[in-house]
Amino acid sequence: MEKQQYLTKNQQIVLDLVEKSSEPLKAYSILFNVQKKGLKAPLQVYRALDKLVEIGKIHKIESRNAFVACKNSNCVVSNATAFSICESCEKVTEINNSKLSKYLANFQDNSGMKYSKYNLEFFGLCKKCKNK
Amino acid sequence: MEKQQYLTKNQQIVLDLVEKSSEPLKAYSILFNVQKKGLKAPLQVYRALDKLVEIGKIHKIESRNAFVACKNSNCVVSNATAFSICESCEKVTEINNSKLSKYLANFQDNSGMKYSKYNLEFFGLCKKCKNK
DNA sequence: AACAGTATGTAATAATATAACATTCGAATG
DNA sequence: CATTCGAATGTTATATTATTACATACTGTT
Numbered sequence: 030m031e032k033q034q035y036l037t038k039n040q041q042i043v044l045d046l047v048e049k050s051s052e053p054l055k056a057y058s059i060l061f062n063v064q065k066k067g068l069k070a071p072l073q074v075y076r077a078l079d080k081l082v083e084i085g086k087i088h089k090i091e092s093r094n095a096f097v098a099c100k101n102s103n104c105v106v107s108n109a110t111a112f113s114i115c116e117s118c119e120k121v122t123e124i125n126n127s128k129l130s131k132y133l134a135n136f137q138d139n140s141g142m143k144y145s146k147y148n149l150e151f152f153g154l155c156k157k158c159k160n161k
Numbered sequence: 162m163e164k165q166q167y168l169t170k171n172q173q174i175v176l177d178l179v180e181k182s183s184e185p186l187k188a189y190s191i192l193f194n195v196q197k198k199g200l201k202a203p204l205q206v207y208r209a210l211d212k213l214v215e216i217g218k219i220h221k222i223e224s225r226n227a228f229v230a231c232k233n234s235n236c237v238v239s240n241a242t243a244f245s246i247c248e249s250c251e252k253v254t255e256i257n258n259s260k261l262s263k264y265l266a267n268f269q270d271n272s273g274m275k276y277s278k279y280n281l282e283f284f285g286l287c288k289k290c291k292n293k
Numbered sequence: 294a295a296c297a298g299t300a301t302g303t304a305a306t307a308a309t310a311t312a313a314c315a316t317t318c319g320a321a322t323g
Numbered sequence: 324c325a326t327t328c329g330a331a332t333g334t335t336a337t338a339t340t341a342t343t344a345c346a347t348a349c350t351g352t353t
Contacts, residue, residue, distance in 0.1 A: 038301095056340065073302075073303095091224045092280065094339085115274070136283070138258055140287070142286070142287050143291075144283040146248075146283070146285065147284065149265075152278040154275070159275075169318090169331060169332085187308085203310070204334085205333075207311080208331075209331095212331090226340095295353085296351105297353100298350090302347075302348090305343085307340100307342065308341070313334105314335095318330085318332085319330085319331095320327105320328095320329095321329105322325105322326080322328105323327095
């Protein structure tokens, strides 16, 4: 069994908010939304986010500087992530495709470098936006 | 034949600097280095960077907020990029692997979304750093 | 109780990026 | 040559994202 990760108060507050959101949240939007819960400073949010990313509860969408909750229940550590991003409505979905993740986890190039982690972001138009 | 892209003075100055660099450059480091050439404001640098990214002459390393010149001579548009990043020395290399790019260009998940673009960043330790 | 490691609170500031607006450049056309 | 139009530029100000530094508090272990 995995070692249970107990979250601190601040981490739980931030996680709850990100999990409830249907879209990626930016750090300062999180800050604004948790001020009533006592988190007053950016650093309190960033520290919670750092930890949550580290343990895989949330992921950062690098191209958007925004954070989403991990939808993949067995994702203990955030070392292999893939997302689809609609360039029109900005909808972001975590891709959970075992063929893709196997392919990337085993990928080797000729540099002799062994990769322990990757992040992949696909861009395009989602179904809705394509039909507009 | 492709339509020749003529670069403007600012774009050329920024491209020259990024091409000469052995490592990814940050926007404000670029700004500092081109001030002697007359680019005084951040926006002048960001505008040149935007255009250079758009036409595929440089790429943005999203996880580092930094820019590298494209090493792939036939990369006209920046729509399919993959990088390896050493988490110790921060060396960044563009991956040019046709199997990988074919695999990703053809990737389809069950969302019905057709991807026109992707960016992949691998992380690990480079050969040098692994042996330290 | 003492210690060590982690988390917190707070203020200040650094680093990254964009808005708004006036002006100029450069290629295409009349 | 003059006009036009879109792209690029210059400039100031400001928005957004993220970290440094330091003092304090919490938690589990010895």
